[in-house]
Amino acid sequence: LQRTFSLHKAHSIKDMDNTFQLVRNIIPALTAKKHKGQDGRIGVVGGCQEYTGAPYFAAISALKVGADLAHVFCAKEAAPVIKSYSPELIVHPVLDSPNAVLEVEKWLPRLHALVVGPGLGRDGPILDSVKGILESSKARDIPVVVDADGLWLVAQQPALVHGYQKAVLTPNHMEFSRLYEAVLRGPVDSSDPRGSVLRLSQALGNVTVVQKGEHDLISDGQQALAHCCWLPWAPAPSQGSATTRPSRSMAALPPPPT
Amino acid sequence: LQRTFSLHKAHSIKDMDNTFQLVRNIIPALTAKKHKGQDGRIGVVGGCQEYTGAPYFAAISALKVGADLAHVFCAKEAAPVIKSYSPELIVHPVLDSPNAVLEVEKWLPRLHALVVGPGLGRDGPILDSVKGILESSKARDIPVVVDADGLWLVAQQPALVHGYQKAVLTPNHMEFSRLYEAVLRGPVDSSDPRGSVLRLSQALGNVTVVQKGEHDLISDGQQALAHCCWLPWAPAPSQGSATTRPSRSMAALPPPPT
Numbered sequence: 053l054q055r056t057f058s059l060h061k062a063h064s065i066k067d068m069d070n071t072f073q074l075v076r077n078i079i080p081a082l083t084a085k086k087h088k089g090q091d092g093r094i095g096v097v098g099g100c101q102e103y104t105g106a107p108y109f110a111a112i113s114a115l116k117v118g119a120d121l122a123h124v125f126c127a128k129e130a131a132p133v134i135k136s137y138s139p140e141l142i143v144h145p146v147l148d149s150p151n152a153v154l155e156v157e158k159w160l161p162r163l164h165a166l167v168v169g170p171g172l173g174r175d176g177p178i179l180d181s182v183k184g185i186l187e188s189s190k191a192r193d194i195p196v197v198v199d200a201d202g203l204w205l206v207a208q209q210p211a212l213v214h215g216y217q218k219a220v221l222t223p224n225h226m227e228f229s230r231l232y233e234a235v236l237r238g239p240v241d242s243s244d245p246r247g248s249v250l251r252l253s254q255a256l257g258n259v260t261v262v263q264k265g266e267h268d269l270i271s272d273g274q275q276a277l278a279h280c281c282w283l284p285w286a287p288a289p290s291q292g293s294a295t296t297r298p299s300r301s302m303a304a305l306p307p308p309p310t
Numbered sequence: 311l312q313r314t315f316s317l318h319k320a321h322s323i324k325d326m327d328n329t330f331q332l333v334r335n336i337i338p339a340l341t342a343k344k345h346k347g348q349d350g351r352i353g354v355v356g357g358c359q360e361y362t363g364a365p366y367f368a369a370i371s372a373l374k375v376g377a378d379l380a381h382v383f384c385a386k387e388a389a390p391v392i393k394s395y396s397p398e399l400i401v402h403p404v405l406d407s408p409n410a411v412l413e414v415e416k417w418l419p420r421l422h423a424l425v426v427g428p429g430l431g432r433d434g435p436i437l438d439s440v441k442g443i444l445e446s447s448k449a450r451d452i453p454v455v456v457d458a459d460g461l462w463l464v465a466q467q468p469a470l471v472h473g474y475q476k477a478v479l480t481p482n483h484m485e486f487s488r489l490y491e492a493v494l495r496g497p498v499d500s501s502d503p504r505g506s507v508l509r510l511s512q513a514l515g516n517v518t519v520v521q522k523g524e525h526d527l528i529s530d531g532q533q534a535l536a537h538c539c540w541l542p543w544a545p546a547p548s549q550g551s552a553t554t555r556p557s558r559s560m561a562a563l564p565p566p567p568t
Contacts, residue, residue, distance in 0.1 A: 084524035087483055136394040139363030 079118040092119030095163040096170060097147065097156070097185055098200070099126025100178065103171030104133045106200060110170040111141050123163070125156050125185075127178065130171070148177065153184035160188060165195040169202020179205050186212050193218065203227045207234040215257030222262045228252070245269055250276040337376040350377030353421045354428060355405065355414065355443055356458070357384025358436065361429030362391040364458060368428040369399050381421070383414050383443075385436065388429070406435065411442035418446060423453040427460020437463050444470050451476060461485045465492040473515030480520045486510070503527055508534040 080091040094114040099107040107130075111122035124134055124143045131145030146155035160166075166189050168182060182205060189196050195218040198206055203223050206213055207230050213219040223231055232240045232248060235255045240248050249269040253261045258273030267278040338349040352372040357365040365388075369380035382392055382401045389403030404413035418424075424447050426440060440463060447454050453476040456464055461481050464471055465488050471477040481489055490498045490506060493513045498506050507527040511519045516531030525536045 132391050132394075135362050135391040139366045139395050141363070142360055143362075144360060 075117075088120050089162075090120065092165070093121040093123070093163050094119045095123045095125060095156075095159060095166045097125045097166060097168045097182060098170040098172040098202070099124055099130035099134055099143075099147070100171060100173035100175065101127065101129050103173060104130045104137075106171035108134050108137045108141070110167050110199075112138055114167075115140055123159060125152075125159075126171070127173075147181060148175070152178075152181035153188065156181075156185050157188050160192055160194060163194060165197065167197045167199065169198055169200040169205075172201035172205075174201055174204060183209065183212060190216050190218075195220070197222060199223075200227075203231055207231045210235050210256060213256060213259050216259060220260045220262060221256075222264060224264045228261075228263045246271075246276040246278065333375075346378045347420075348378065350423070351379040351381070351421050352377045353381045353383060353414070353417060353424045355383045355424060355426045355440060356428040356430040356460070357382055357388035357392055357401075357405070358429060358431035358433065359385065359387050361431060362388045362395075364429035366392050366395045366399070368425050368457075370396055372425075373398055381417060383410075383417075384429070385431075405439060406433070410436075410439035411446065414439075414443045415446050418450055418452060421452060423455065425455045425457065427456055427458040427463075430459035430463075432459055432462060441467065441470060448474050448476075453478070455480060457481075458485070461489055465489045468493050468514060471514060471517050474517060478518045478520060479514075480522060482522045486519075486521045504529075504534040504536065 092114065094111065096107045096111045096114075098110070104126075107124045107126055111124050114122045122141055124131075124141055125147050126134055126143065126145065127148040128145040129148075131143045135141065135143045144155065144159070146152050149155060166185075168186060172178065172182065179201075182202065186196065196213075196216070197220045198213065199222045203221060204227075206221065207227075210231075213221065221231070228249075229240050232252050235252060245263070245265075246269055249261050249263050249271040250273065253259060253271040253273040253276075256273075260270070260272050263269040270277050270279060350372070352369065354365045354369045354372075356368070362384075365382045365384055369382050369392075372380045380399055382389075382399055383405050384392060384401065384403060385406040386403040387406075389401045392399065393401045402413065402417070404410050407413060424443075426444060430436065430440065437459075440460065444454065444456075454471075454474070455478045456471065457480045461479060462485075464479065465485075471479065479489070486507075487498050490510050493510060503521070503523075504527055507519050507521050507529040508531065511517060511529040511531040511534075514531075518528070518530050521527040528535050528537060
């Protein structure tokens with residue numbers, strides 16, 4: 053503990069107490085009154101031949117912050133690998149099948165939130181399926197967190213999330229620039245990071261944008277806030293991604309409906 | 311330890327001593343006088359494309375509470391994944407083969423007890439095979455614990471276990487309602503949970519029913535008991551299933567014959 057603090061002098065014990073309290077507010081209390089599934093059923097869309105770690109970290113993090121069930125919808129080849137990381141996950145090898153959208157749609161009514169993008173890759177047919185999955189999720193009013201290559205898809209087709217109030221985009225620095233240039237047709241104003249996040253959110257019809265960085269910048273198109281309250285022992289946020297840090301995206305969601 | 315108790319004030323140290331004693335009574339003593347297999351050879355029937363965690367947890371829990379050998383009989387695709395969770399398990403990729411019943415029957419004479427259902431799924435041909443395996447186990451007088459989708463099968467065909475004194479059904483809240491409605495052709499009387507468990511057991515010819523919940527309810531058709539003595543650090547029973555908790559089903563069995 054001492055070492056943790058000496059490495060991160062900026063954080064006082066008071067800071068850490070505050071952070072713990074924030075985390076406690078998000079994690080549902082363990083109680084014998086509930087049955088499995090009531091505290092969150094999360095779906096992660098991602099995982100391909102190259103990338104199997106990212107969807108695993110997204111799904112296992114959802115469980116670690118209190119969700120009851122985590123499904124991963126990935127390409128066939130990625131499934132046995134992701135399954136082998138943890139017996140806690142339910143992994144569906146469907147994302148590169150011709151009827152991927154239907155296969156995921158079967159599960160959507162049982163899911164409280166979807167994370168789209170970790171380890172997705174940029175294969176054309178898979179992205180076409182993901183487009184269908186996003187549209188289907190919107191039609192069902194399911195909260196969607198878009199990260200990683202999901203953001204690449206959104207940069208190609210911003211209409212996919214435009215105006216969807218239950219979408220949360222979580223770009224890092226690079227992903228943010230790409231998305232901003234695609235949507236606002238101009239370079240990011242580096243002298244005004246907070247304004248840039250606000251403008252991107254507005255241009256996307258008030259979709260929530262969380263720009264990950266040293267200070268995370270969050271905007272819903274109405275206001276933009278900076279947040280720097282990371283746990284002192286966590287990797288510096290600007291170095292992180294879905295593959296290296298707790299599922300902040302998930303934690304940012306309100307407790308799912310029961 | 312202090313934290314464990316402060317989080318679960320309902321449990322005193324005395325309670326825990328009692329629980330430990332119960333567990334001690336169930337787990338066979340480790341002795342050099344016995345050879346591998348004498349303290350229990352367990353078979354788990356389950357594991358399909360989507361679900362690989364549940365049969366793993368059932369089998370590994372059997373080993374952790376003292377059994378010597380645990381076999382898993384699962385679908386071909388699930389086998390390498392379940393194997394990868396632990397080298398302790400013996401995994402047979404036979405459940406979706408046309409001669410699944412024969413393949414499992416070969417092993418039945420060597421097994422002391424069978425767990426049917428964790429991660430089984432609801433594929434028609436597989437359930438047909440499971441039906442054959444259940445009948446074969448009954449013919450050999452092998453104790454059978456039925457859980458998860460095994461209970462779904464029993465709700466469709468209660469005759470499969472009717473009157474079999476060595477069957478133990480372990481439904482959670484949802485599974486209990488489904489089974490009760492299928493067998494007693496009426497809704498569960500929620501004002502009388504203990505009586506409901508007793509009636510289901512009786513209607514099934516005195517099969518043992520363990521309804522999992524905040525307080526587990528257990529009936530052999532003669533009497534119904536409530537049990538709430540879970541280990542303080544275990545997940546709340548009502549949130550658990552074969553996939554998330556120690557193999558209570560296994561623990562409920564008497565020490566297997568040698």
